[in-house]
Amino acid sequence: MEKIMISEMPKHVGEEVRIGAWLANKRSSGKIAFLQLRDGSGFVQGVVVKADVPEDVFAAAKAIHQETSMYVTGTVVEDERSAFGYELQVSGIEVIGESDNYPITPKEHGTEFLMDHRHLWLRSKKQHAIMKVRNEIIRATYEFFNGRGFTKIDPPILTGSSPEGTSELFHTKYFDEDAYLSQSGQLYMEAAAMALGKVFSFGPTFRAEKSKTRRHLIEFWMIEPEMAFTEHAESLEVQEQYVEHIVGSVLNNCKLELGILGRDLSKLEQVKAPFPRITYDEAIEFLHKEGFDDIQWGDDFGAPHETAIAEHYDKPVFIVNYPTAIKPFYMQPHPDRDDVVLCADLIAPEGYGEIIGGSERIHDFELMKQRIEEHHLDPEAYAWYLELSKQGPVPHSGFGLGLERTVAWISGAEHVRESIPFPRLLNRLYP
Secondary structure, eight states: OEEOOGGGGGGGTTOEEEEEEEEEEEEEOSSEEEEEEEOSSOEEEEEEEGGGSOHHHHHHHHHOOTTOEEEEEEEEEEOTTSSSSEEEEEEEEEEEEOOOSOSOOSSOOOHHHHHHTHHHHTTSHHHHHHHHHHHHHHHHHHHHHHTTTOEEOOOOSEESSOSSOOSOOOEEEETTEEEEEOSOOHHHHHHHHHHHSEEEEEEEEEOOOOOOSTTOOSEEEEEEEEEETOOHHHHHHHHHHHHHHHHHHHHHHOHHHHHHTTOOHHHHHTOOSSOOEEEHHHHHHHHHHTTOTTOOTTOOOOHHHHHHHHTTOSSOEEEEOOBGGGSOTTBOBOTTOSSBBSEEEEEETTTTEEEEEEEEEOOOHHHHHHHHHHTTOOTTTTHHHHHTTTSSOOOEEEEEEEHHHHHHHHHTOSSGGGGSSSOOBTTBOOO
């Protein structure tokens, strides 16, 4: 008898198979027991009919507790009533490991309780579906960039300086030197782009930012492409093609998971390039018309501002050309204005906020040197980066996409903490 995964059942209709599974839930109606089984690849209902199985098998089905592990044998049959489309007519049960007083029951639990039991909460159907969506976005990311001639590069996690020039860094000691956990691999990716043309990184980043919003994590994952011989407008095209690709991949390959999450597919189906683009100036004017008198030219946008702008569109929207004063030192000035830079934030629909930040990078040596001085950055720490503007510099652009915000948006998760297996939040380092 072949041992298979639940996800492989469609290939084995009418066959007797064996699966390793945990009991997610169960119910019975006297002579029939319905077992909700999961094995990591999916969920399936196992039906145990008292008249069709030995007495000890039915007794085991009635006695097992939630999250007990077992080997289950049975015949795969089609079931149109199931979202999965199949069920297992159980003929045998072999208990592997009992579960005793499993803390997360089918009743409602508070968020803090669930977060304290995140190591177990991941087993639930909704959290499983979000992790599957996350995995598909990761798979589609590699597919997109590998298919377009990008080379994967891994920048260091321990750095001696800050790419953004902020103080929101986690400090540590690197033997007798000061070091920081990386908040972005961008500067290193620019160096890699000068060697390999088109590159991307995919790794963890850290922000010591004391934020408690549903959009913020302390540790999160970033996809950061950098492209040589690429101007800002060209980078925007890559960004919208990339977002369209990952959304399309989730729609094509995660239909079951999106159904479990109750996601409105029509909203995702509208995510097609090109995306609308408005300038920062136009965004300020729009917000004033909408009654946001608190925002003035030169201010950065908060969550309410981004949400108001996003609600005006049915797909992600680029806000371009932010004021120079509120953006990092490395961004290329606008050719016709000295008060704004060639940059863009991509705002996701439905209130999920900024998912991409990007810009054209400065490649003029004197201007880069000036910017480093203006931002009071340590010239020695940035000497290697400055040298990139001296040794065969070219126009180049790049961006960073925050994975967890993107997962939250595409899956429809209420909070970004559900879009990463073990979230690190302002007051949470456990489990």
